[in-house]
Amino acid sequence: MKTILKALYILVMAAATxxxxxxxxxxxxxxxxxxxxxxxHFPPSVIGTFLMMFGTxxxxxxxxxxRTGSWMRAQTxxxxxxxxxxxxxxxxxxxxxxxxxxxxxxxxxxxxxxxxWWSWDPxxxxxxxxxxxxxxxxxxxxxxxxxxxxxxxxxxxALLAFLPGMFLTFVFPRxxxxxxxxxxxxDSITGGGIxxxxxxxxxxxxxxxxxxxxxLYRLRVRAGMMELEMERNNGKLENNGGDPAPTGVVRxxxxxxxx
Amino acid sequence: MNSNWxxxxxxxxxxxxxxxxxxxSGILTSLLFSVVTVYAIGFAALSTKLHGTVIAGxxxxxxxxxxxxxxxxxxxxxxxxxxxxxxRLVARPHAVFWGKALFNIFxxxxxxxxxxxxxxGFTAATVTMPWLFVVSLVAGCxxxxxxxxxxxxxxxxxxxxxxxxxxxxxPLLLPLVALGVSGMRISLGDxxxxxxxxxxxxxxxxxxxxxxxxxxxxxxxxxxx
Amino acid sequence: MLKVDRLGKKYSGRWIFRxxxxxxxxxxxxxxxxxxxxxxSTLLKTLSGLTERTEGTITFPEGDLRxxxxxxxxxxxxxxxxxxxxxxxxxxxxxxxxxxxxxLLQFIELGYAKDxxxxxxxxxxxxxxxMAMAIQAKPKLLLLDEPGAGLDEAGRNLVDKITSEQAxxxxxxxxxxxxxxxxxxxxxxxxxx
Numbered sequence: 042m043k044t045i046l047k048a049l050y051i052l053v054m055a056a057a058t059x060x061x062x063x064x065x066x067x068x069x070x071x072x073x074x075x076x077x078x079x080x081x082h083f084p085p086s087v088i089g090t091f092l093m094m095f096g097t098x099x100x101x102x103x104x105x106x107x108r109t110g111s112w113m114r115a116q117t118x119x120x121x122x123x124x125x126x127x128x129x130x131x132x133x134x135x136x137x138x139x140x141x142x143x144x145x146x147x148x149x150x151x152x153x154x155x156x157x158w159w160s161w162d163p164x165x166x167x168x169x170x171x172x173x174x175x176x177x178x179x180x181x182x183x184x185x186x187x188x189x190x191x192x193x194x195x196x197x198x199a200l201l202a203f204l205p206g207m208f209l210t211f212v213f214p215r216x217x218x219x220x221x222x223x224x225x226x227x228d229s230i231t232g233g234g235i236x237x238x239x240x241x242x243x244x245x246x247x248x249x250x251x252x253x254x255x256x257l258y259r260l261r262v263r264a265g266m267m268e269l270e271m272e273r274n275n276g277k278l279e280n281n282g283g284d285p286a287p288t289g290v291v292r293x294x295x296x297x298x299x300x
Numbered sequence: 301m302n303s304n305w306x307x308x309x310x311x312x313x314x315x316x317x318x319x320x321x322x323x324x325s326g327i328l329t330s331l332l333f334s335v336v337t338v339y340a341i342g343f344a345a346l347s348t349k350l351h352g353t354v355i356a357g358x359x360x361x362x363x364x365x366x367x368x369x370x371x372x373x374x375x376x377x378x379x380x381x382x383x384x385x386x387x388r389l390v391a392r393p394h395a396v397f398w399g400k401a402l403f404n405i406f407x408x409x410x411x412x413x414x415x416x417x418x419x420x421g422f423t424a425a426t427v428t429m430p431w432l433f434v435v436s437l438v439a440g441c442x443x444x445x446x447x448x449x450x451x452x453x454x455x456x457x458x459x460x461x462x463x464x465x466x467x468x469x470x471p472l473l474l475p476l477v478a479l480g481v482s483g484m485r486i487s488l489g490d491x492x493x494x495x496x497x498x499x500x501x502x503x504x505x506x507x508x509x510x511x512x513x514x515x516x517x518x519x520x521x522x523x524x525x
Numbered sequence: 526m527l528k529v530d531r532l533g534k535k536y537s538g539r540w541i542f543r544x545x546x547x548x549x550x551x552x553x554x555x556x557x558x559x560x561x562x563x564x565x566s567t568l569l570k571t572l573s574g575l576t577e578r579t580e581g582t583i584t585f586p587e588g589d590l591r592x593x594x595x596x597x598x599x600x601x602x603x604x605x606x607x608x609x610x611x612x613x614x615x616x617x618x619x620x621x622x623x624x625x626x627x628x629l630l631q632f633i634e635l636g637y638a639k640d641x642x643x644x645x646x647x648x649x650x651x652x653x654x655x656m657a658m659a660i661q662a663k664p665k666l667l668l669l670d671e672p673g674a675g676l677d678e679a680g681r682n683l684v685d686k687i688t689s690e691q692a693x694x695x696x697x698x699x700x701x702x703x704x705x706x707x708x709x710x711x712x713x714x715x716x717x718x
Binding site: 112177178181184198209216217 | 450451454455467473474476495520
Binding site for chain 3: 304322391
């Protein structure tokens with residue numbers, strides 16, 4: 042059944058890809074035929090943004106004990122923190138891939154329509170900062186070797202990154218002075234600029250990307266959970282020194298004064 | 301806030317004050333950094349009359365790097381000298397955050413004011429809206445301090461803590477720099493209050509409030525196991 | 526007073542200790558023995574909450590942990606620029622407990638160094654200051670890591686005095702690789718290498 046669903050997904054994705062080439066040219070652009078890059082630019086940006094939001098939510102769950110409402114690290118369960126951090130990490134990792142795809146297609150669009158690979162457009166620049174913020178998240182995780190520190194500090198940084206990330210995504214591009222300077226269209230969707238086959242194709246790709254995201258997320262979380270479970274219950278599977286240390290036993294000293 | 305909190309925050313602030321004022325290493329390094337930066341910019345610009353946006357941009361870059369190099373120290377030093385465990389044992393996280401953040405705000409304000417005065421003098425810039433300049437500077441300092449103090453705490457236990465704290469704090473602060481530049485360039489006569497001045501002031505104050513309001517909670521989550 | 530149940534700590538893929546369970550009551554003095562690197566200090570740090578446990582539970586005596594728990598560890602540093610008295614005032618303010626500066630200084634025989642910056646103290650004097658800060662709030666559970674290290678005979682007598690006073694009000698755990706310090710104990714735990 043799963044194989045059939047996967048095959049069906051690949052077929053629909055192939056059909057959607059062909060469709061992106063057959064939609065009519067967008068005449069409002071300098072190179073109307075090339076404007077269809079948008080179809081591969083917009084859906085990943087939406088999915089990526091949602092993933093970063095979910096990543097922040099799971100990071101919050103990792104550091105806050107919902108039963109007590111406590112933020113104190115000592116009062117939260119390390120096992121629960123590791124599991125929520127894994128979900129947060131999965132969202133941010135997959136979201137980052139979509140963000141990179143958004144940036145790459147954005148650069149292509151910039152070259153095709155505005156004449157330069159990188160034109161320091163405020164929207165392009167602010168999105169690069171978002172990429173840098175989340176790149177720092179990965180750098181932070183690499184800097185710690187202890188898994189519990191990775192989880193704690195990773196989740197803390199994900200929370201800290203949320204506000205600047207959202208500001209750069211939603212507020213900054215809509216500031217009047219930025220809107221004036223930017224070549225990037227900012228109200229194509231809300232202003233009803235995307236119509237007909239373009240709109241249908243965007244919706245189809247959004248759905249297909251969303252399905253892919255759910256699949257990748259579940260796969261990543263399942264692999265991570267297995268790793269956590271293996272660490273907890275089967276130290277022997279580790280290569281080096283994974284065996285549990287022999288347990289010491291507390292015993293009462295009967296003769297102590299003579300020592 | 302009850303009297304215990306006040307006593308605890310005051311104790312951390314006093315500890316920071318005494319250790320800093322008796323060694324002067326952080327504040328002197330920060331001031332030296334400011335003077336050298338201002339001199340370097342003045343030297344690079346030579347006698348060119350700089351545009352308001354360029355002046356504001358360069359000043360904010362100097363403020364950003366001055367803050368990210370000096371303010372992260374407050375936690376890095378505790379880990380390097382092995383005193384962090386003493387604080388973890390006896391202090392509540394909110395008291396540590398606020399005590400250190402208040403001292404960092406003081407240190408950052410002093411450095412920023414000196415840096416700005418020197419900078420404006422060197423570049424011969426005219427401030428047309430002084431109140432907007434002051435609001436941008438103060439709200440910027442508050443936001444910078446909140447975010448950088450937290451980044452210091454997050455990076456403090458890593459092996460490459462100094463580089464890491466700068467690497468994670470600078471991208472987070474870039475939106476703040478954008479807001480700060482936007483407000484400051486108007487105060488330097490480049491643009492009008494209506495063309496973004498209002499948005500940047502609201503943004504800076506909002507950023508400062510959000511950072512300092514959420515900071516103690518995020519700090520409590522990462523400070524002690 | 527203290528209940529430890531199946532405590533385990535894993536670091537970088539290696540278990541330092543695992544499945545450790547014990548209970549301490551009033552007057553119990555546990556000494557943890559083991560060679561360098563056997564995990565004694567990690568166990569004390571885990572018990573004090575400075576290092577996160579990987580699994581298991583620790584139940585402390587009732588009350589604010591800042592008052593209930595005292596720790597003096599060899600690797601714990603003091604602020605070089607603060608004086609001895611300022612250290613005691615700082616820890617008291619942060620714990621919201623009486624500072625007892627003069628009383629404690631007299632107890633640890635460091636009254637003459639009250640206004641000396643900690644950076645100018647000898648190793649033994651710093652150890653005494655750490656112990657004073659650890660017992661300041663009269664904790665029910667006192668953890669001492671290598672308490673005899675760097676101390677002269679008078680210093681070791683002070684450790685004996687602290688441990689017997691602690692046994693009156695609660696319990697004590699000492700981590701050491703010095704077999705002589707078994708004299709402090711009523712219970713022992715030998716950690717494997």
